[in-house]
Amino acid sequence: MVADGEGGGWLRELGPAPGPVRRVPDLAAAVRAAEHAWPEPPRWVWSAGEDLYPDLVRAGVRVARCHDTALTEALLLGYDGRHGEAASLGAAWARLHGLPVPDDPVRPLGEGTAAQPALFEADRSTLPPGTDRLAALAEVHDDQLRRIAALPEPGRMRLLAAVESAGGLAAAEMGHDGLPWRPDTHDEILTELLGPRPPAGRRPPVLADLVTRISEAVGREVNPDSPAQVLRAMAWVGHPVESTRSWVLERVDHPVVPLLLRYKELSRLHAANGWAWLETWVRRRPGPDGRTLGRFHPDYVVGGVVSGRWATRGGGALQIPRSVRRAVEADPGWVLVRADAGQLEPRVLAAVSGDGALAAAAAEEDLYARLAAQVGGDRQRAKIGMLAAMYGQTSGDAAPLLATMRRLYPRALEYVDAAARTGEAGGVVRSWLGRTSPVPPGWEAAVAGAGGERRRRAQGRFTRNFVVQATAAEWALVLLAALRQLLPAMPEGAGIVFFVHDEVVLHVPADMADVVVRAVAGAEARTRAVLFGDTPVRFPLAPVVTRNYASLTNG
DNA sequence: AGGGTTTGCCAC
DNA sequence: AAACGTGGCAAACCCT
Numbered sequence: 001m002v003a004d005g006e007g008g009g010w011l012r013e014l015g016p017a018p019g020p021v022r023r024v025p026d027l028a029a030a031v032r033a034a035e036h037a038w039p040e041p042p043r044w045v046w047s048a049g050e051d052l053y054p055d056l057v058r059a060g061v062r063v064a065r066c067h068d069t070a071l072t073e074a075l076l077l078g079y080d081g082r083h084g085e086a087a088s089l090g091a092a093w094a095r096l097h098g099l100p101v102p103d104d105p106v107r108p109l110g111e112g113t114a115a116q117p118a119l120f121e122a123d124r125s126t127l128p129p130g131t132d133r134l135a136a137l138a139e140v141h142d143d144q145l146r147r148i149a150a151l152p153e154p155g156r157m158r159l160l161a162a163v164e165s166a167g168g169l170a171a172a173e174m175g176h177d178g179l180p181w182r183p184d185t186h187d188e189i190l191t192e193l194l195g196p197r198p199p200a201g202r203r204p205p206v207l208a209d210l211v212t213r214i215s216e217a218v219g220r221e222v223n224p225d226s227p228a229q230v231l232r233a234m235a236w237v238g239h240p241v242e243s244t245r246s247w248v249l250e251r252v253d254h255p256v257v258p259l260l261l262r263y264k265e266l267s268r269l270h271a272a273n274g275w276a277w278l279e280t281w282v283r284r285r286p287g288p289d290g291r292t293l294g295r296f297h298p299d300y301v302v303g304g305v306v307s308g309r310w311a312t313r314g315g316g317a318l319q320i321p322r323s324v325r326r327a328v329e330a331d332p333g334w335v336l337v338r339a340d341a342g343q344l345e346p347r348v349l350a351a352v353s354g355d356g357a358l359a360a361a362a363a364e365e366d367l368y369a370r371l372a373a374q375v376g377g378d379r380q381r382a383k384i385g386m387l388a389a390m391y392g393q394t395s396g397d398a399a400p401l402l403a404t405m406r407r408l409y410p411r412a413l414e415y416v417d418a419a420a421r422t423g424e425a426g427g428v429v430r431s432w433l434g435r436t437s438p439v440p441p442g443w444e445a446a447v448a449g450a451g452g453e454r455r456r457r458a459q460g461r462f463t464r465n466f467v468v469q470a471t472a473a474e475w476a477l478v479l480l481a482a483l484r485q486l487l488p489a490m491p492e493g494a495g496i497v498f499f500v501h502d503e504v505v506l507h508v509p510a511d512m513a514d515v516v517v518r519a520v521a522g523a524e525a526r527t528r529a530v531l532f533g534d535t536p537v538r539f540p541l542a543p544v545v546t547r548n549y550a551s552l553t554n555g
Numbered sequence: 556a557g558g559g560t561t562t563g564c565c566a567c
Numbered sequence: 568a569a570a571c572g573t574g575g576c577a578a579a580c581c582c583t
Contacts, residue, residue: 223579225577225578225579226578226579226580227561227562227563227578227579227580228562228579228580229579243562243563244562244563245562245563245564245569246563246564247568247569248569264563264564265564267578268563268564268565268577271576271577271578272564272565272575272576272577273565304574305573305574306573306574307572307573307574309567309573309574311573311574311575312574312575313575314575314576315575315576316565316566316575316576317566317575318565318566318567318574318575319564319565319566319567319574319575319576320565320566321564321565321566322565322566344567345572384568387571387572388571390571390572391571391572392571392572393570393571393572394571395569395570395571397568398571461571461572462572462573464572465571465572465573466572466573468572469567469572469573473573500566500567501566501567501573502567503567556583557582557583558581558582558583559580559581559582559583560579560580560581560582561578561579561580561581562577562578562579562580563576563577563578563579564575564576564577565574565575565576566573566574566575567572567573567574
């Protein structure tokens, strides 16, 4: 599929017997028809779903599957150690023809709730003018299939490309539907904690009061937003500190400390998720009973993190603080279905390393409790030991615990230790499906000079964590893809509305909650089987039906 | 005035 | 308890 920038486009069936080029005046209508007319929906090949699919979704069209050449190109380049090279259709095509490779188009930063651009607006393919875009796309697609087939494990990369592409679909759909967000509840939370909303640019009353009390406690004017001024203030009152981080201040016994900590907490809320955020990111619409309903529309970036986790552009969707989650509430007559994969990373390590003892613990609902029994300590210490093994922590409490871990879970520890050694030596490691770690640019020079040994160890911690985090990220991608397939037909706006690393939230009519919960369970089973076959490791999702997000959030 | 860097905290 | 992985983001800071 190629769009013409005016709502239409060109289609051509690929495969053993390629069909003719079809010019269609209404791309959305043609896609909708194809999704229904064929015995099985097609796998759409397109050059950047990020540009195309949001427009289709806005036009009311959803597709079952796709092959996104930009996302796939980035995976294949990364596999070859070429992270960061341009991955657009124009770039891939130029490399095939030995031509100068254009940079990828720069995407605008998050646009908040501003009006969306016109249908199928931008041609960001970066192909030279006059190039037959459909032919170029087919050529790049062919080439990608060949490169995948030539890999040592083609099936894994084929799966990774498929779920990365499906992630692109899910991201656009979630961004469109949005997370149900009550502006009135958010405003109540802010007013409770900060006082009434101040005029723009002014501090809310509670913060202004704290500034006064902080200055009084110190004996001179202090702007608590300025780390430099706070450092000077602490020295002035006889408690010099090396930084103003809250865990450093917490250890200081002086009356100004509680005031500073309270100020930090509240000013963070005001700056990051205050009234300005609410205006920018939550689109309001009238609801029943005169209430105002809202939607938070994150702009997800699939594969935006080296490990394959998603990022977001603007709005901070992956860091919604616990204090405002009460504002996330299902519409009247609807419910939220929330499912998060508890202890995902140690379970992933158990599955990929094939460590029998760790897999036995990972067969349980509470992995850490089982670990504690095996380690002969308490749950908290077992958890610290496991995290230390995956993050490469060596100081503090971790050292003796690590020795125990090495003895009890030799294969699991060897798996991450080997990854760390590879990283320290400047090598690359790969996730279960083949996502590949980057080597920092200028590596040889960086490790040759002063601080080189520290750089090596840092890279070792990165690759150690990469093999686990990147595989956990693809577990989540497979889950999203499976869930998209297994969900029943639902009314407009219902479905997956939020995703953060190891957690999905669905917003559905209340009478569909049961069938959705079953779909989640089915998606987990399918994900486990597709990735790890008949492993004993479980990935408990424990889907919960609720009206309010906060009521089920830990902590 | 404007851009890049530093600091610190939020999430997983 | 505090230096152990991936990020986004805002305000202060520093320089041109």
